[in-house]
Structures are given as C-alpha cells and as structure tokens.
Amino acid sequence: MLTLAALADDPALELRVVVPGRDGALAEQVLWVHNTELPDPGPYVREHEVVLTNGLWLDRVEPAEFVARVAGAGAAGIIFGLRVEQRDTPPELADACRKAGLPLLEISVAVPFTAVTRAAAAIQATDRQNALLSLVRRGDELTSALSRGAGASGVLAVLRREHELPLAVVDRMGRELASAGAGLDAGQSRAAAEALAGHPPRLEADLGAGTRAALFPVGAIGDADAALLCLRPVADLTREERDALEQTARYLSLEVARHQAVQAIEMRFAVELLDMVLSGAQRAAEVPGRLRAFGVDPDGPLAVIALAFAGDDAATPPGMAEAVTDFLLADGLPAVVAAGSQDVVAVLPFRSGRQSPAAFAPRLAAAVSHRLAGGRVVVGLADPVPGAAELRVPLSRSREACRALRGRRSGPVAASFAELGSYRLLLESHDEQWRQTFADALLGPLREHDRVRDGDLETTLRAFLDHDGQWAATAAALYVHVNTLRNRLAKVTELTGRDVGRTADRVDLFLALEAAQSG
16 A cells, blocks of 8 residues: 555655654555645645655745645645755754644655655555455455355355454345344344435444444445445545455345345245135145245144234335244244235244244234334234145135224234124224214214213213113113113114114114224
C-alpha cells in the first residue's frame, strides 16, 4: 500500500521524516503525489495526496498559511525538496506542520521529484498485482467451497481465513442464513432486512446497541435477496477488506439462488400434496410417497393446521410458509408446509403433550407474527386422523376454522372446527359488512327503543337466550318479576317481528346477537 512510511523506507529516495504528524499518519494510505509551487495549492490537491514542493512560494506566502491550505484540502502530508539555494527545511514550515498534525518529509538535493513519482507508481502497481492475485485465489477457494456443498457458512469461512471480520448473511425476511465470528439476535436481523429493503439498499445498517454493520447486497438484480453483513462501520474497513467482501457477496448470490430454488421446488411439491388430498381417491395412492419425501410418516397419526393473518382480505405475506417451517423444525416436527393466497397449511405428525398442535398453536402464531413484523395471526385446528388416507376432512376443517377466526377482532388465536360451533362457522362465512347489516336489521329497533326510553330490551333478549328460554331463571338473573320479563319480550316481538316462543325466530335473534358481537 502506498504510504509515506513506504516511501520513507525506500533508501533510493533519501527521504527524512522531519515531522511525523498525528499518530499513525505516516501509515495511512496515500492516493498519489502532487507536485506544486503554487502559494495556494488547496483547490488542486485531492484528499489523501502528498504535496511535493521546493518552496518557491516562500517569498509570497508564509509557511503557516501554506500548510493551512494544504491541510484544509485533506492532503496526506508534504515532501519538501531541498535545493542548492535552500539546503535546510525552513523551521517555520516544520513548526506549522507540527501544529497542524501534518507529516513533513524532506528529500535531498540529489533526488528529483520524478524518483518519488516512479516509486509511488511501482508501489501501486505491486498493490494492484497483489490484489488481482488475491482476487483470483479467493475466487478459486470460493468456487471450491460452493462446489463441495459447503453453503453460505463455507463461503464465509474462506473470507475469514484472509480477514478476521465478524460476518453474517441475512435474507430479506430477516432470517440469518449463516454467520462467522458474529451472532445476531432477532432484532438485529430485522434491522438488517429493513436496511436491505431500501431502494437502493443502504450501505450501512444500524443494528442497535451501538452496533453498525457494513451491508453488501447479495443477488442484487432488481431487489436484493440477502445481504452479507460485516459488523463494522464502512469507514473502518480497508480497501482490501471491502474488495474481499464485495467479491464474497457476488459468490453468495449463487448459494442464495440455489437455496431459493430448492425452497421453490419444495413449496410446489407441498401445494401438489394438498391437491392430491383434496382429489380424494383419484390420487390417494400418491399421498404417502409425497409425505415420506418430507420426512412425515404417512402410516402414523397426522394433524393438519392452517394459519392466516386476521382480516377478511388479508393475503399471505411472503415468507410466512418459511416462518412456519422454521418454527416446526425447531420443535423437532417434520412437516409439509404449503402457502395459499390467504392461508398457510401444514401437515405434520400428531404428537401429544407440548408438541400437540393445540399446545403449540399460540406460540406458533406469536412466532410468525413476530417474524413478519406484527399483525394478528390465527390458527385453525382439526382433530387428528390415524393416517394419510383420511387427511381430506382435517384439511378442510382446519381451513374452515382458520377462515372463521380471521373474521374476529379478539378472542383466542387458535381454535378447532369443533370448538367454533356450526353457528359461528355460518356467521364467519360472511364478511363483516353482511354480519353488521343482518344484526342491524333485527336489533336496530330494539336499540332505538332502548336509546329513547333508556330501556333494556336487548339485554333482556340476550339473557333469555343465554338461559335457554327459561322464564324463571332469566327473571332471576335480571332481578325482575316474570311478568316484567314477559312484557319486555312481548315488546321485542312487536319491534322485531320475531316471536321468542318459536324456535326459528329464536335462531334468527340469536344469530343477530352473535353477528353484532363478532363485528
């Protein structure tokens, strides 16, 4: 690397350090050398260049002013060329450089500035050659790692052999695909994914707790699929380290593309399995083999669960199926997980205790919600079946239960088809607007009566139905006389046109009350 220290170490240049400058200044990288005799070279000197000068400006400007202008341009230092007429470096120049923290070297009368330029060019040529050799060698090692199937971890290991950097690979869903010398928590992975989602992706991510990471997009054709993170700020990385990280990110694109292709194939096979189940006897013979391919025993007891985000129109977000798969695998449960347009379905071995679907469903809903940055996730369950031949019923029932739960704003996040009850499934099969219209049509007159007369007709009706139409029990619960109860319910009949003594009319009133509550 071209530095003032490297130039000073070349005996042919006969350089002497007069002022070393601030700590480490002599070892900092130099961009190039700039020969000038202008009294104000600032506008023409680039940052990190070294100024070569014979001091012909000394009779026009004070050394302190010259140094201030050089330092203001961000120059790396000054090399003062001695002349026959000026055989010593002016003390005023040395003092000014010392105060500015700017390195000052002197070169003997016998050595021309062209020798410094040739030496700088030779150092940079050697650096470029070495960088090219490193690029080729590293490329060979990265290719070898991928061909051996070492995956993203193997790719990071190649880079770590050359540069001891804390590294991680995170995809756009906030999943950590690999790490080496760094461990990210869930919050840091999400922060990295958010930085990756920018257009274009940010070059640096704030991971929280004072940690900043340089970000190198992976598979960045259009939107980036993942990012190679180095848990250091970009400014702290050397040019060689940045080059190595950029090259490694390009090779990781191959691994991420392979990983995505495998996931896409698995997802297609999972969706086909659901089609086989729903086809009934026509394709039943294919189901056991497909389950075995996913590590699920088709001859043992099986369970089906369906997940979705709450809301009648909520679509299945990208990454939801992967989040379900990761949760189940972490619990030691192989599963076939398929994503539909509005739900995700999983077929898995049924186990009792903590690993039963009813037991882990709330944890699964919370994990998926957390992974996908919030929102209410609901889980539909169905009774287990003894084998693959009977999967059609639990598949349909778990999805129906999930669809019913989606329409609720509160309540349990998981429930089975049997727990919901047929009347709830009937109501949830309609959207919220229909339920509200239905409830308002029947209950509107009662509510208006209660509002105007400060009455309790709706409360009375609900209590009567809750007590299965028992007059005495309802009157006792409301703390009123039975005759008062009869008068109120007669008014309900008058206003709604429904007689609480008839079963069909009771059903209408009950459904209206439930529809109002679910809305």
